[in-house]
Amino acid sequence: MIQKRIRKNRKGFGFTLIELVFAMFIMALIARVSIPKINSVFRINLKTGATRVAAYFRAAYERSVMRHERIRVSFDAEKSQLFAEQFMNSPVEPLWNGDTDIDDAIAKIEKRLEDERSGKSLPSQFERLESEDLQPETLPKGVRIKGVYLLKDDKLVTDQLSYIDFNPNGFTSPAIIYVTNDTEDVYSVVLSAIGGKVRIEKGEVQPGDA
Secondary structure, eight states, X not given: OHHHHHHHHHHTSSOOHHHHHHHHHHHHHHHHHHHHHXXXXXXXXXXXHHHHHHHHHHHHHHHHHHHTOOXXXXXXXXXXXXXXXXXXXXXXXXXXXXXXXHHXXXXXXXHHHHHHHTTOOOSEEEEEOOOGGGOOEEOOTTOEEXXXXXXXXXXXXXXXXXXXXXXXXXXXOOEEXXXXXXXXXXXXXXXXXXXXXXXXXXXXXXXXXX
């Protein structure tokens, strides 16, 4: 009678070894099924992010050529965002007015000619472009810019704001943009110097292969 009560109490307390093994088997099975699906979602988001970068480049190129505007696309790595800016010349200071000394005017003319000969441009600035075709683009959650390789400068930019120029004559700053996610997968968005051609490749494309 006492042994039956002990057995009964044992049955109502905790789990048996078989139950624990079975529970662990179920958990392992669930993990085996769910982890690949999670990784698949990460990869889909990553490819979507790379596609958005490529589409943004195409839109910037088309606007630059069609409207004869100099556009640059900037990357904010901290916010995982792209945004476009438009080149604006600052108003040119007049060389002559009623109070101007003739010698000062001549000195200003000589200074401008010297700047042109030396390749220095007149004061200029870029203004944030807010338009329907080039709204700021935020990458999908978990996707970020790993780095921007500027082929012309032979330099990889990873820790600061970087940008790519699109000129009205159809030339762009050739670059490779590395897009990554939380699992460190990488897609490369390769931008050519002529014609605004963009291609997307899985993995890190090396500068020599671009």
